[in-house]
Amino acid sequence: MSINKGQFQDPTTASEKGIHTDFAKSMTYGEYLNLDELLSAQNCLSDHHDEMLFIVIHQVSELWMKLILHETNSAIKAIQDGQLATSFKRLARVSKIQSQIIQAWDVLSTLTPAEYMEFRDSLGQASGFQSYQYRMIEFTLGYKTSHVLKIYEKDPVLHSTLTKAFHAPSLYDVAIQSLSKSGLEINSDLLDRDFSEPYEADESVKQAWLTVYRDVDQYWDLYQLGEKLVDIEDWLQQWRFRHMKTVERIIGFKVGTGGSSGVTYLKKVLDQRFFPELWDLRTEI
Numbered sequence: 001m002s003i004n005k006g007q008f009q010d011p012t013t014a015s016e017k018g019i020h021t022d023f024a025k026s027m028t029y030g031e032y033l034n035l036d037e038l039l040s041a042q043n044c045l046s047d048h049h050d051e052m053l054f055i056v057i058h059q060v061s062e063l064w065m066k067l068i069l070h071e072t073n074s075a076i077k078a079i080q081d082g083q084l085a086t087s088f089k090r091l092a093r094v095s096k097i098q099s100q101i102i103q104a105w106d107v108l109s110t111l112t113p114a115e116y117m118e119f120r121d122s123l124g125q126a127s128g129f130q131s132y133q134y135r136m137i138e139f140t141l142g143y144k145t146s147h148v149l150k151i152y153e154k155d156p157v158l159h160s161t162l163t164k165a166f167h168a169p170s171l172y173d174v175a176i177q178s179l180s181k182s183g184l185e186i187n188s189d190l191l192d193r194d195f196s197e198p199y200e201a202d203e204s205v206k207q208a209w210l211t212v213y214r215d216v217d218q219y220w221d222l223y224q225l226g227e228k229l230v231d232i233e234d235w236l237q238q239w240r241f242r243h244m245k246t247v248e249r250i251i252g253f254k255v256g257t258g259g260s261s262g263v264t265y266l267k268k269v270l271d272q273r274f275f276p277e278l279w280d281l282r283t284e285i
């Protein structure tokens with residue numbers, strides 16, 4: 001028997017709602033963590049020894065992505081509510097998860113090119129390109145690209161959740177709103193912009209961050225917020241770089257199963273930026 005079907009539930013919340021029943025009292029470790037389901041979800045399609053590594057690395061990464069989204073959405077709400085200290089806790093955790101997730105590349109690098117080629121065909125056209133949570137993270141942080149939505153057209157549930165995140169203000173949008181709430185001058189078009197449009201670097205935002213970074217004592221909270229965002233973008237770029245290099249190490253310049261040019265495409269993605277002014281300001285200080 002399992003409790004948490006579907007979405008993860010915070011046990012405190014569950015007990016507050018009176019869900020702590022007789023079942024919970026006699027509940028085991030495996031039941032609580034839904035291990036039957038979790039540990040029977042590694043369905044290898046080949047009989048190759050190393051496919052298990054490939055599946056587990058991806059599943060672990062997706063679990064961490066789930067927590068990144070949980071924390072980032074909570075941080076967005078905290079910033080909107082003016083609870084910056086709470087948002088710092090959430091965002092610091094996101095960075096720690098990112099540093100953890102990156103370690104997975106060291107494990108995956110033990111897979112040789114020949115071993116991977118022995119089961120690569122079983123993957124068909126599946127690709128990390130289709131990772132729904134990865135796209136949710138991109139949207140939640142503020143990198144919006146409409147072509148990504150097309151990937152999920154055939155899955156109405158995923159498509160509608162992703163579309164909601166596509167139109168919602170991102171972590172960077174709410175950070176810019178909090179600059180304005182603190183009295184810093186921000187181009188008013190940005191504050192109620194169409195949030196589904198890709199964000200473009202703005203001079204007023206750069207000037208506001210420059211003010212914060214030049215007078216850290218006066219704007220301590222906003223400075224902390226800026227640095228938390230820089231940490232997150234820094235780690236995300238490191239993840240992308242390690243992905244690209246690990247892929248080059250394993251498949252060289254072969255085209256990807258998702259139909260892209262492979263490593264050439266992954267190198268281009270490294271140019272995408274999330275919080276441009278937070279990086280640009282450093283040249284001017």
Ligand code: HEM
Binds near residue numbers: 250260
């Ligand atoms: C042997 C291991 C891996 C190889 C050879 C590989 C290869 C690739 C390639 C070639 C692409 C470009 C899209 C395509 O044409 O398929 C891609 C995209 C992607 N992969 Fe991997 N990958 C590997 C492991 C992983 C792992 C462990 C993850 C973690 C979840 C991951 C997540 C992604 C994501 C999110 C994208 C989309 C990136 C973007 O569009 O910006 N990949 N991968």
Ligand SMILES: N[C@@H](CC(=O)c1ccccc1NC=O)C(=O)O
Binds near residue numbers: 058120255256257258
């Ligand atoms: N795109 C990879 C395949 C791949 O890595 C993959 C396949 C199925 C599920 C997840 C994958 N991981 C990341 O892209 C390739 O071209 O070999």
